[in-house]
Amino acid sequence: MSRLEGVFARCREESRAALIGYLPAGFPTVEGSKDVLRTMVEAGCDVVEVGLPFSDPVMDGPTIQRAAERALRGGFRVRDLFGVVESVAEAGGKAVVMTYWNPVLRYGVDAFARDLAAAGGLGLITPDLVPDEALEWISASEAHDLDRIFLVAPSSTEERIDLTARSSRGFLYATSVMGVTGARDVVSTAAPALVRRVREHTDMPVGVGLGVRNGAQAAELAAFADGVIVGSAFVSAVDTDSVAALTEELAQGVRAVPTPA
Amino acid sequence: MSRGQLAPTPHDPDDRGHFGPWGGRFMPEALIAAVDELAAFYEKARVDPDFLDEFSRLLRDYAGRPSLLTEAKKFAEHAGGARVFLKREDLNHTGSHKINNVLGQALLTKRMGKKRVIAETGAGQHGVATATACALMGLDCVIYMGEVDTQRQALNVARMRLLGAEVIPVTTGARTLKDAINEALRDWVANVEDTHYLLGTAAGPHPFPVLVRDFHRVIGVEARQQLLEQAGRLPDVVVACVGGGSNAIGIFHGFIDDPSVRLVGIEPGGDGLDSGRHGATLTAGTPGSLHGAMSYLLQDEDGQVTEAHSISAGLDYPGVGPEHSHLKDTGRAEYWPATDAEAMEAFALLSRTEGIIPAIESSHALAGALKIGRELGPEGLIVVNLSGRGDKDMDTAINWFGLGVREDRA
Numbered sequence: 150m151s152r153l154e155g156v157f158a159r160c161r162e163e164s165r166a167a168l169i170g171y172l173p174a175g176f177p178t179v180e181g182s183k184d185v186l187r188t189m190v191e192a193g194c195d196v197v198e199v200g201l202p203f204s205d206p207v208m209d210g211p212t213i214q215r216a217a218e219r220a221l222r223g224g225f226r227v228r229d230l231f232g233v234v235e236s237v238a239e240a241g242g243k244a245v246v247m248t249y250w251n252p253v254l255r256y257g258v259d260a261f262a263r264d265l266a267a268a269g270g271l272g273l274i275t276p277d278l279v280p281d282e283a284l285e286w287i288s289a290s291e292a293h294d295l296d297r298i299f300l301v302a303p304s305s306t307e308e309r310i311d312l313t314a315r316s317s318r319g320f321l322y323a324t325s326v327m328g329v330t331g332a333r334d335v336v337s338t339a340a341p342a343l344v345r346r347v348r349e350h351t352d353m354p355v356g357v358g359l360g361v362r363n364g365a366q367a368a369e370l371a372a373f374a375d376g377v378i379v380g381s382a383f384v385s386a387v388d389t390d391s392v393a394a395l396t397e398e399l400a401q402g403v404r405a406v407p408t409p410a
Numbered sequence: 411m412s413r414g415q416l417a418p419t420p421h422d423p424d425d426r427g428h429f430g431p432w433g434g435r436f437m438p439e440a441l442i443a444a445v446d447e448l449a450a451f452y453e454k455a456r457v458d459p460d461f462l463d464e465f466s467r468l469l470r471d472y473a474g475r476p477s478l479l480t481e482a483k484k485f486a487e488h489a490g491g492a493r494v495f496l497k498r499e500d501l502n503h504t505g506s507h508k509i510n511n512v513l514g515q516a517l518l519t520k521r522m523g524k525k526r527v528i529a530e531t532g533a534g535q536h537g538v539a540t541a542t543a544c545a546l547m548g549l550d551c552v553i554y555m556g557e558v559d560t561q562r563q564a565l566n567v568a569r570m571r572l573l574g575a576e577v578i579p580v581t582t583g584a585r586t587l588k589d590a591i592n593e594a595l596r597d598w599v600a601n602v603e604d605t606h607y608l609l610g611t612a613a614g615p616h617p618f619p620v621l622v623r624d625f626h627r628v629i630g631v632e633a634r635q636q637l638l639e640q641a642g643r644l645p646d647v648v649v650a651c652v653g654g655g656s657n658a659i660g661i662f663h664g665f666i667d668d669p670s671v672r673l674v675g676i677e678p679g680g681d682g683l684d685s686g687r688h689g690a691t692l693t694a695g696t697p698g699s700l701h702g703a704m705s706y707l708l709q710d711e712d713g714q715v716t717e718a719h720s721i722s723a724g725l726d727y728p729g730v731g732p733e734h735s736h737l738k739d740t741g742r743a744e745y746w747p748a749t750d751a752e753a754m755e756a757f758a759l760l761s762r763t764e765g766i767i768p769a770i771e772s773s774h775a776l777a778g779a780l781k782i783g784r785e786l787g788p789e790g791l792i793v794v795n796l797s798g799r800g801d802k803d804m805d806t807a808i809n810w811f812g813l814g815v816r817e818d819r820a
Contacts (some may be wrong), residue, residue: 204714205588205700207595208438214582227712251699255713277699279442280427282434298672302440304602309442328442328600 152271152296153319156195157354157375159392166371166403169356170249170396171380173200173213174218177387183236183364185392189383192393193400196376197237198274201230203246205345208249208276210331212381227252231268245298245319247274253286262289265313272296280316282348287316295309298322298350300354301347303339314351320376321347325359326367332381335356341373367402411434413630416456416465416624421666423733427616427703430739431457433732435615436522436699441595444602449617457625461521465514469628472546473502473509477517477629479636479793484763485776489783492790493641497633497661499797500575502509506549506769507626507657508539512608514625516543519606526550526605527656530594531652532559532587533723535798536610541575551575556586559723563596566688572707582653582718587727591701612731615702619731623659630664642792647782649674650795651774652745653689653725655734672744675734676778678720679747689718691730692738692745702769705732721750721806722770724798748777754810756780769798770806 154385160167170189172183187198202225209217230246237244246265250333252262253273265273272295278286282298291296296319301310304327314321325340326333344355357370358378370377379399427433435445455461457764469475476497486494499507519527527549531537544551553570557579560567570577583589598607612622630648637645648665648754650658652675665671680688688694691706698707699714708716708728718728737743754775762769768776772795779794786792800807807813 204583204716205592207701209598210596211582218583234747247643251707251709251715254698255696255709255711277437279437279439282436300439304440304443306443309439312718313439320604324440326600327602328702329596372445 150321152294153196153243158376159321160195167195167376168367168400168403169196169198169376169378170194170383171198171200171378172383173202173216173220174230175202175223175225176216176384177219177231177295178223179225179233182233184234185387186237186242187240188392189349189396190237190240192396194396195244196243198229198232198247198378199237199244201227201246201252203249203252204323206249208329210329210381212384213330214331214387216384227256231264234265234268234270244270244357245272245274245296247276248274250278258285259292261296264294266293266295270295272298274298276300277341283316285335289304290318300324301343301385302403303327303343307346311350314353316345317353320354321351322378323347323357323374325339325357330358330359330364330380331386340370344373362404364398364405367399373405415627416462417652418456421663422620423616427619429736430731430799432705432735432768433616433619433703437702437704438705439598439655440599441602444598445615445617447522451518452617452621455518455521456534458806460632465517465783468513469510471633473513474627475502476632477501479633479640481640482760482764485760486783488763489780489792490790491788492783492786492792493572494779494783494792495637496796497559497793498768499629499795500655500768500772500799504539505801506535506539506544507629507660508610509537509542510628511610511622511656512539512543512668514524514621515608516547516549516607519549519608519808520547522606524604524606526552526601528552528594528597528605529608529610529611529801530587530590530633531555532565532590532611532726533802534559534725535802537575537577538569538573539564540608541570541573544575545573552597553577554590554597556580556584556590558585559587562723563802566764586717588715595701611656611703612659612733613703613705613729618819619703619797620735622656623733624665626656626660627663629657629660629795630662634768635662637793643791644671645793646786647672647674648793649676649775649778649782651676651725651771651797652692652730652734653678653727653771654729655731657795659731666698673703673742673786674778674782675743675745676720676774677745677747678718678725679749679752679772680719682749683747686691687719688747689725689727690747691728692710692734692746700729703732705735707728721753722774724771725771746778748774752777758811766796768796769796769800769805772797
């Protein structure tokens with residue numbers, strides 16, 4: 150059973166999508182990221198994605214790249230991640246970690262899963278690990294009862310959507326556009342079609358991300374997705390000290406229209 | 411070129427690109443469809459007589475193949491008296507082995523119906539070769555180059571622009587080759603429908619390590635045949651420099667089934683392994699995933715990728731092609747470092763003794779040959795892959811040797 154099932158079930162009862170907010174651990178500092186994540190939880194994020202800063206973030210646009218660079222320059226270490234996850238759990242939040250694969254490999258896949266679970270983390274989003282290469286992670290995540298969130302993209306074939314859905318646990322992450330992270334003016338025309346395709350293969354919740362920055366866009370996605378994922382906009386909000394306001398706006402957005410039954 | 415040059419070999423990876431535990435695809439799902447498409451087109455092309463004919467014709471009539479095999483007798487006096495033969499990839503059009511791969515991939519790009527090509531470059535050799543192939547074949551071309559490298563290699567930036575390419579300086583990270591690859595991957599994921607990423611080395615996700623290797627196998631095929639004609643026997647050792655490893659894997663494959671031939675890759679030792687300032691990935695790295703494949707990697711204990719250091723911008727890369735990791739593990743090839751100082755000494759020596767100014771990349775292989783020759787003695791026979799010419803390296807040489815130019819300017 151998925152660790153995130155309860156969250157999505159509750160949102161469904163409330164006829165809304167879940168709000169999933171991202172922040173890199175260690176940004177702006179390790180303690181600072183704990184504070185920001187706590188604010189995100191208290192102001193209405195149903196799930197938070199705690200990012201693991203990495204030297205070569207090929208799926209990220211400039212905003213998250215700069216945040217990761219700042220965290221690493223500030224001396225962020227992988228072991229700091231678990232303290233950040235723990236603080237989310239203590240604040241009553243639901244935390245998953247989003248990470249490029251190499252730091253997990255280096256830490257040891259099973260050891261990483263063990264320490265993440267011990268810190269109260271519920272799963273892992275892996276933007277550069279596809280199920281084809283994930284045997285070790287699949288067995289470690291089963292052993293430590295963690296969710297596995299793989300990504301699907303508008304370019305994914307039916308066969309790959311099927312493979313990815315069968316390999317995932319918790320929810321599926323649908324990237325709404327072909328591109329890297331970063332706030333956009335127009336969210337996507339590809340997203341509804343992708344979510345429709347995914348639903349032909351699975352009943353698992355589908356979260357949609359890439360490009361969302363305001364309540365109106367969140368409402369637009371909430372009309373057809375089970376989760377609305379926001380990243381770069383939160384990173385930018387840290388610098389303008391408007392994290393609580395952004396969270397509240399997005400939380401209203403995901404409640405603005407009923408999700409399809 | 412022999413017809414079988416691109417044909418499947420017993421050394422090919424499994425169908426998902428694994429050489430033993432190395433290689434594979436550690437990359438975003440959004441790009442999987444593109445590499446699947448590339449793999450499917452390549453599997454057809456590598457056995458298609460029309461494709462092979464067109465590739466052969468371009469290598470002969472445009473790149474100038476076969477490249478010569480030149481015996482370096484005076485240089486060899488410094489290498490323990492062993493016989494030393496140079497495979498002259500420096501004489502190819504654009505001045506290095508890189509043209510082989512770009513012509514092959516540009517042909518594939520046209521077959522896939524894509525109109526736009528992106529590529530990364532460090533020193534500018536691959537960028538210039540890519541811009542050249544795109545000019546020839548009428549493809550739009552965008553080259554990503556670290557901002558630091560655009561300043562170090564201003565002449566190559568000008569060459570690429572003259573050839574019609576757009577050069578985009580990359581200002582993230584350390585602003586060098588690794589960051590240029592990151593930025594090219596970001597472009598690719600956003601534009602994959604009409605864009606081919608023309609990767610410049612035998613690394614990256616499957617099928618790049620196989621197809622880049624295959625487009626360079628011509629180096630080894632020619633060298634083996636030329637050496638048999640000129641020396642009447644196989645070499646004892648084949649030596650090549652290894653950054654990402656494309657020229658090395660190309661020449662190694664000509665001899666990989668000859669068990670008596672030792673295959674030696676020379677890595678950039680920078681200021682020396684103890685200094686921590688080097689790019690000797692296979693000698694001093696640990697397993698990891700970067701830019702789409704599992705391979706040896708220079709990284710810290712947290713798995714953050716560290717910067718490579720080398721006097722040669724073309725070897726300045728913290729990763730390496732996965733097949734080299736496999737050849738290291740199986741023992742079929744061996745990998746040693748040569749320091750900046752050793753490479754520059756070999757650079758000067760070849761220039762003075764043979765009248766050939768080598769690329770600093772290739773000078774690492776020459777430094778290796780000097781050591782190997784002294785081991786082997788006068789009975790020894792060595793082939794060195796002279797992967798490129800050194801014109802591009804004159805600024806570095808001026809600074810290193812103080813060639814009197816500064817005094818002249820003053």
